[in-house]
Amino acid sequence: MAENVITTNDSSKSTSNQIVENFIFVWLNSGCDEPHEKNQQFISKLETIINSIEKFTDIDQCIELLAKIKDEKIFLFISDSLGRKLLPLIQQYTQIYSIYTTFKQQLWMQQYDNIKNVSSLDELLDKIQEDIRQLNNDLISMSIIPQSSNTDLNRLEPSFMYFQLLKENLFVLQYDQHAFDELITYCRTIYHNKKEELNNIDKFQKNYDKNKAIKWYTDECFVYHVLNKALRIFDIETIMKFSFVLRDIHCQIEERHI
Numbered sequence: 543m544a545e546n547v548i549t550t551n552d553s554s555k556s557t558s559n560q561i562v563e564n565f566i567f568v569w570l571n572s573g574c575d576e577p578h579e580k581n582q583q584f585i586s587k588l589e590t591i592i593n594s595i596e597k598f599t600d601i602d603q604c605i606e607l608l609a610k611i612k613d614e615k616i617f618l619f620i621s622d623s624l625g626r627k628l629l630p631l632i633q634q635y636t637q638i639y640s641i642y643t644t645f646k647q648q649l650w651m652q653q654y655d656n657i658k659n660v661s662s663l664d665e666l667l668d669k670i671q672e673d674i675r676q677l678n679n680d681l682i683s684m685s686i687i688p689q690s691s692n693t694d695l696n697r698l699e700p701s702f703m704y705f706q707l708l709k710e711n712l713f714v715l716q717y718d719q720h721a722f723d724e725l726i727t728y729c730r731t732i733y734h735n736k737k738e739e740l741n742n743i744d745k746f747q748k749n750y751d752k753n754k755a756i757k758w759y760t761d762e763c764f765v766y767h768v769l770n771k772a773l774r775i776f777d778i779e780t781i782m783k784f785s786f787v788l789r790d791i792h793c794q795i796e797e798r799h800i
């Protein structure tokens with residue numbers, strides 16, 4: 543019988559159910575929902591670096607989720623015999639970025655290029671952090687730097703053209719305290735159970751300075767993760783929430799190139 547999916551997200555809040563970052567962690571294991579101290583400690587640590595975590599004890603439910611993921615990359619952890627049964631069924635899912643396993647290297651694993659062996663949950667955390675850094679480098683967001691006037695506009699992708707038009711409006715609008723408060727509320731909602739990011743949001747609320755917008759983006763906190771994905775998939779609603787931050791980054795870049 544299929545068991546319920548166990549997730550770190552609060553289903554009572556629709557916004558918090560969104561995958562707001564570029565990646566999601568999926569764990570398939572017959573005992574991953576058991577209250578083992580090591581499991582709980584691992585999940586607590588993992589929550590500080592990944593916002594979306596899904597745990598499954600049923601292969602069918604796991605596959606159902608994997609099939610739905612379109613815009614995010616998946617970190618998949620398999621740690622018992624269920625994983626070996628799962629792998630032949632998911633080879634078509636290109637969104638799977640890395641597969642981690644505690645199995646010792648075996649012959650059947652050689653047909654999967656993205657399997658990584660780990661000897662412990664602590665090593666798994668280190669591998670995930672390495673892969674997140676690599677993934678963020680691989681995923682190129684649309685540039686907010688003004689384009690050269692020599693660009694052949696007829697050859698640009700329609701989405702890029704649309705983004706250029708959006709930029710023109712974003713950067714001339716005036717933003718008030720309401721826009722700032724709205725962004726804070728949104729970020730608190732999507733990170734409502736992530737203590738570290740909530741602390742970052744507090745600092746952002748108290749200390750944000752338009753002359754330090756680039757620093758906030760490059761610090762790889764919530765600003766970087768959410769905005770980076772929104773730009774990559776052209777999520778207009780989220781881009782608009784961060785519009786004053788984008789404007790401030792744009793202004794800083796222009797000042798540095800004068």
